[in-house]
Amino acid sequence: MAKRDYYEVLGVSKNATEEEIKKAYRKIAMANHPDTHPDDKAAEERFKEASEAYEILSDKTKRQNYDQFGFAGVEGGAGNYSNVYRDFSDIFSGFGGFGDIFDSFFGGGGRTRSSSGASVVRGASLQYSVTVSFKDAIFGTKVDVSYSHDEACPACSGSGGSGQKTCPTCHGSGQVARGNGFFQMASTCPTCHGRGQVIDNPCASCHGTGLTKKSEKLSVSIPCGTDDGTKLVLRGKGNAGPNGGPAGDLIIFVRVKEDKYFVREGRNVFLQVPISFTQAALGCEIEVPVVEGGKVRVSIPAGIQSGKSLRLKNRGVPAFKGNPDDRGDMYLTVLVETPKHLGLKARSLMKELQQALGEDKSPDPIPFER
Ligand SMILES: [Zn+2]
Ligand SMILES: [Zn+2]
Numbered sequence: 001m002a003k004r005d006y007y008e009v010l011g012v013s014k015n016a017t018e019e020e021i022k023k024a025y026r027k028i029a030m031a032n033h034p035d036t037h038p039d040d041k042a043a044e045e046r047f048k049e050a051s052e053a054y055e056i057l058s059d060k061t062k063r064q065n066y067d068q069f070g071f072a073g074v075e076g077g078a079g080n081y082s083n084v085y086r087d088f089s090d091i092f093s094g095f096g097g098f099g100d101i102f103d104s105f106f107g108g109g110g111r112t113r114s115s116s117g118a119s120v121v122r123g124a125s126l127q128y129s130v131t132v133s134f135k136d137a138i139f140g141t142k143v144d145v146s147y148s149h150d151e152a153c154p155a156c157s158g159s160g161g162s163g164q165k166t167c168p169t170c171h172g173s174g175q176v177a178r179g180n181g182f183f184q185m186a187s188t189c190p191t192c193h194g195r196g197q198v199i200d201n202p203c204a205s206c207h208g209t210g211l212t213k214k215s216e217k218l219s220v221s222i223p224c225g226t227d228d229g230t231k232l233v234l235r236g237k238g239n240a241g242p243n244g245g246p247a248g249d250l251i252i253f254v255r256v257k258e259d260k261y262f263v264r265e266g267r268n269v270f271l272q273v274p275i276s277f278t279q280a281a282l283g284c285e286i287e288v289p290v291v292e293g294g295k296v297r298v299s300i301p302a303g304i305q306s307g308k309s310l311r312l313k314n315r316g317v318p319a320f321k322g323n324p325d326d327r328g329d330m331y332l333t334v335l336v337e338t339p340k341h342l343g344l345k346a347r348s349l350m351k352e353l354q355q356a357l358g359e360d361k362s363p364d365p366i367p368f369e370r
Pocket of ligand 2: 153154155156157159161204205206207208209210211
C-alpha cells in the first residue's frame with residue numbers, strides 16, 4: 001500500500017501551525033489508541049500512521065526535509081512510533097485539563113497486566129484544596145488534611161475474592177469503548193468495574209471490588225515561598241489501583257489569602273504608606289510593618305517625591321523550599337498627602353512658606369514620559 005502524505009494523514013494543511021498539528025494528532029491518537037482498542041488492527045494502523053506523521057511534522061528540521069524531499073527526506077527517521085507513544089502524556093498536558101482526561105482515559109499510561117492476567121491500573125489521583133494565610137505562605141506552615149481514599153481491602157488483600165476468571169464483557173481489558181468513532185472514549189467496563197476479571201466468590205467485605213475506603217489525616221508541610229496556586233504532590237497518597245495497581249497521588253492545591261496591606265509579586269512584597277507634606281519636605285523616620293510581623297524603622301530622605309519607592313532589602317519572600325533567611329525585597333511606596341484642613345496659624349505659615357519659596361506662580365508643563 002502506498003504511503004499517505006503526512007499532512008493528509010493528520011488532515012491538516014501544508015502550512016498548519018505546530019499547534020494545529022498537535023491538535024489533529026491528539027484527536028486521531030485518542031480515537032485509535034492501542035490501549036483502548038486491544039485487538040483492533042485497523043485502529044492500530046491508524047494510530048501508527050498518525051504517530052509517524054506527527055513525529056515528522058512536529059520536528060522543525062524533519063518537517064522541512066519532508067516538505068522539500070518528501071518521504072526520501074526523512075527516511076530512517078520515521079516509523080519509530082514508540083518514541084511518540086512515550087511522549088504521549090506531554091502532548092496531552094498543558095491543554096487545559098486534557099492531561100487529566102488522558103490520565104484517567106489510559107490509567108496514567110501505566111496499564112499493565114498482573115500475573116493473573118487482570119488489568120492493573122494506577123489508582124486515581126485526588127485533589128484537595130487548602131487555604132493558608134499570606135504570612136504562612138511566605139514562611140511555611142503545616143496544615144492538617146483529612147480525606148478518604150481507596151485502599152486495598154484488608155480482608156482479601158485487594159484480590160476481591162476467589163475464583164477469578166476473565167470478564168466476558170471486556171475480555172479482560174477492563175474498559176469498553178463508547179462514543180461516535182470520531183472522539184471515542186473508553187469507559188470502565190460495567191460488568192467487572194474495570195478489573196478485567198469477574199469473581200465467583202466475591203469477598204464479603206469489599207463485595208469483590210478489592211478496595212475499601214479509608215479515612216486518613218495527614219499533616220502536610222507547606223514550604224516557605226509557596227505562592228497562590230501552587231500544587232504540592234504527595235506521591236502514592238491517592239486512591240489505590242484495582243487489582244493491586246499502584247496508588248495515585250494526593251495533590252494539594254494551595255490558595256493564599258490576600259493581605260490587607262501587602263501585595264506579593266514573586267519574591268518581592270509591596271507596601272504603600274502615606275506621609276505628610278512636611279515629612280516629605282524635611283525627611284523623617286517612620287515605622288512600617290513588615291511581613292514577618294512587627295515593625296521596622298525607615299528613614300525617609302528629605303525632598304522625597306510622592307509615589308517614590310524605597311527598597312528594604314531581605315524583607316520579602318524566600319525562594320520556594322529555599323533558605324528562609326534568604327529573602328526577596330520589600331518595596332515601600334510613599335504617597336505624599338496634601339494637608340486638607342488648615343487652621344488659622346497653619347494657613348498663615350503656609351502662605352509665608354509659599355512666598356519664601358517663590359511658589360506663587362503658574363507652573364511649566366512637565367514633558368510627557370513615553
Ligand atoms: Zn469487564
Ligand atoms: Zn475484599
